[in-house]
Amino acid sequence: MKDKKYNEQELFWANKFGNEYSKRKGHDPIKSLINLFSKILSNTRKINNVIEFGPNIGRNIYAIKQINPKYQFTGVEINQFACKKLEKIKNLEIVNKSILEFESNTKYDFVLIKNVLIHINTSHLNTAYKKLYESSKKYICMIEYFNPTPTKILYRGHKNKLFKRDFCREIMKKYPKLKLIDYGFVYKYDSKYPCDNINWFLLKK
Secondary structure (H helix, E strand, O other): OOOOOOOHHHHHHHOHHHHHHHHOOOOOOHHHHHHHHHHHHOOOOOOOEEEEEOOOOOHHHHHHHHHOOOOEEEEEOOOHHHHHHHOOOOOEEEEOOOOOOOOOOOOEEEEEEEOOHHHOOHHHHHHHHHHHHHHEEEEEEEEEOEOOOOEEOOEOOEOOOOEEEOHHHHHHHHOOOOEEEEEEEEOOOOOOOOOOOEEEEEEEO
16 A cells, blocks of 8 residues: 555555454345345346445445346455455456546446445545546445534544535535435334445436
8 A cells, every 4th residue: 555645534444444344243234235225226227337436345246236146346445455355256346446546437327335435535525426426327326324414423433534414415516417316214223124324315317
């Protein structure tokens, strides 16, 4: 990572803390993720390729593969340890980069970002929104912690590493042609499909 000019938040996830995060248990159960993405994807049509920004070890990709294994997948992941784990997933193109430095001429039918925008410095959010928008051919799916007004949260004892806000509203203001297709909330204490307390938004270009 010495040759990378990463900002404070990127370095946090690219190095030791990001490695430990990938090793920790407590990720959302696969059945819950399959249920979540089944709901989201039921609102889509004619998807061939999917890109996820920040897939970590690939649980979201694995869940979507259970729904439709024919999709072509690309994962853009900043952490090298996580990228090694991603190599176990068949037919997955892995890009070891930050969303902020990602460049590609390919347009993807379904662009996914889950619990990543909350860890991006607010001064770089417009760049992240631009990457999401420009990478998308049809759909953008954002799954993040929600707050109606921007706020900082102490994250596992670390400052300036977790930011909550209305990401969906912000990207729609930046790109007025985006249309909100559907949205929902996933509850941590759901007796059947427990998942982290997160809001999801499906947008279409």
